[in-house]
Amino acid sequence: MTEVNVERIRRDIETICSFNATPGRGYTRFSFSKEDSLAREYLLSECSKLGLEITVDGVGNIRARLEGVDSQAPSVMTGSHIDTVYQGGMFDGLLGTVGALEAIRTIVEKGLKTRHPVELVVFSEEEGSNFSTPLAGSKAMVGRYSVEDLKRLKNASGVSMYEAAKEAGYEPDELPGQVLKPEEVKAMLELHIEQSVVLDSERLPVGIVEAIAAIQTWEIDVSGVANHAGATPMRLRNDPMAAASKVIAAVRDLARATSSGTTVGTVGRIHCEPNVTNVIPGRVRFSLDARDVDTASLEDFVEAFRRELEKQSRLHGVESEIRFLGGSEAVFLPGEITEIIETEARERGIACRRMNSGAVHDACLLATITKVGMIFVPSIGGRSHVPEENTSYEDIEAGCNLLLGTLLKLAGQAGFRCGEASER
Ligand SMILES: [Zn+2]
Incomplete structure (x- = not known):
């Protein structure tokens, strides 16, 4: 069986991680930064060495295409993102990008021919570190963002x-003409770190994603009467x-009480006014992030949260308000792709399980126009978005080999180079 070269993957990861705005304090590579442009320079030079046809759209999304035997056939895409959160880890996004690069490199090196073209895709601004909106690059790629939307999204310095x-040298005005059309793509595969504890705790090298959880983000204001902390009984x-x-403390039990058993609820941000030690606050504002692949359970949880908010507001004589900030629907990945991945894993003797993703990925946006598959590899200790984020190179090799094999199955390997017929 054709296999990737894990040493090249390690070299790609280490090279790109050397482009880092916070050396010694995790890995920081924001989209459109100097570090991002160095990472792109490296990736593009690797793509050029392979003779890929490179296009870059108005927000910096890269597509690098290896022609198929049938150049009219829609392509099979694979890739991920290269931007990071502030002081994040080495593998989130980057692994799926260099894993895809290595898969294509292996196809070229072994002289394999596919019926469908194969494309490496690298998405801009996935994390939302810059413009506070995740998946901005893939949203632009599938036509969810207009040029006006790009002008509206601002970073912390007010730059759109x-x-x-x-x-950064792109031409955002060209974006409308560059939107990816469904007829251009047969399927898209994304390899990603799991960012949770399931695979690591079960000692499995690979997970095959069946569904990506729906997300609802809410903002809650609780308003009372600010007053003297000493003089007010x-x-x-x-x-x-x-x-x-009281409401925040209830989130844990309310999420655990839904029928799906998979609901998660998080209060990650809180502001208090005036935020002074000797004043009873006048207002507390906090966020609620609620997720589940089971939409009914997600709705039940949010409804139970609302009831708790009303109850505690009544008991404490305060006013409350809850506002929907945004969200996304659950994405169910097509069974025909998960089955192909599973078959490939079985043929290669790679142990795996089916699972859901609590995190969103660029693949969610691609799923609006094509058939998508996702492969997870374990995150050691379940940790991600932190400098400690880690995955063993043994698991990386298994995940990348599975990606390569699935890619070849989807793209339709069109015969073998002379003398290599025994290889597959
Ligand atoms: Zn990611």
């Missing part, structure tokens, strides 16, 4: 994604912090 893309307070803390 449109301006940042221009500054407890029974005469309208303390929004006391009410909010």
Whole structure:
């Protein structure tokens, strides 16, 4: 069986991770930054060595195409992102990008021919580290973002994604003509770290994703009466912090009580006004991130949260308001692709399981126009978005070999180079 060269994957990862804005404090490579442009320079030079046909769209999404025997056939895409969170890890996104590069490199090196063209895809601005909106690159690629949207998205310095893309040398005005059309793609595969504990705890090298959880993000305001912390008796307070803390503490049990058993709820951000030690707060604002692949359970959880918010507001004599900030629907990946991945894993003797993803990925956006498959490899200790993020190179090799094999199955390997017929 054709196999990837894991040493080249290690070299790619280490080279790109050397382009780092926070050396010694994790890995920081924001889209449109100097580090990002060095990483791209490296990737593009590797693609050029392989003779791939490279196009870069108005927000910097890269497509690098290896022609198939049938150049009119839709392509099979594979890739991920190369941007990171602030002080993140080495593997999130980057692994799926260099794994895809290595798969194509192996196809070229072995002289394999596929019926369908194979394309490496590298998405811009997946993490939302710059413009606070995740998946901006893939949204632009599938036509979810207009040029006006790019002008509206601003980073912390007030620079729009449109301006940042221009500054980095792209032509965002060209974007409408570059949107990926369904007829151009047969399927898309993304290899990614799991970012959770399931595979590591079960000692499995690979997971095959069946569904990606729906997300709802909410913002809650609890308003009471700010007053003197010493002079106001407890029974005469309208303390929004006391009410909010009861509601926040209930999130854990409410999420665990849904029928799916897979609902997760997180309060990750909280602001208090005036945020002073000797003043009862006047207002507490916090976020709720709720996720589940089971939409009914997700709705049940949010409804139970609302009831708890109303109850605690009544008991504490405060006002509350809940606003929907945004979200995404659950994505169910087509069974025909997961089955191909599973068959390939069986043929290669790679142990695996089917699983869901609690994190969103560029693949979710591609799923709106084509058939998508996702392969997970374990995150040691389940940790990600931190400098400690890690995956063993043994598991990386298994995941990349599975990616390569699935890619060849989907692209339709069109025969063997002379003398290599025994290889597959
Ligand atoms: Zn990622």
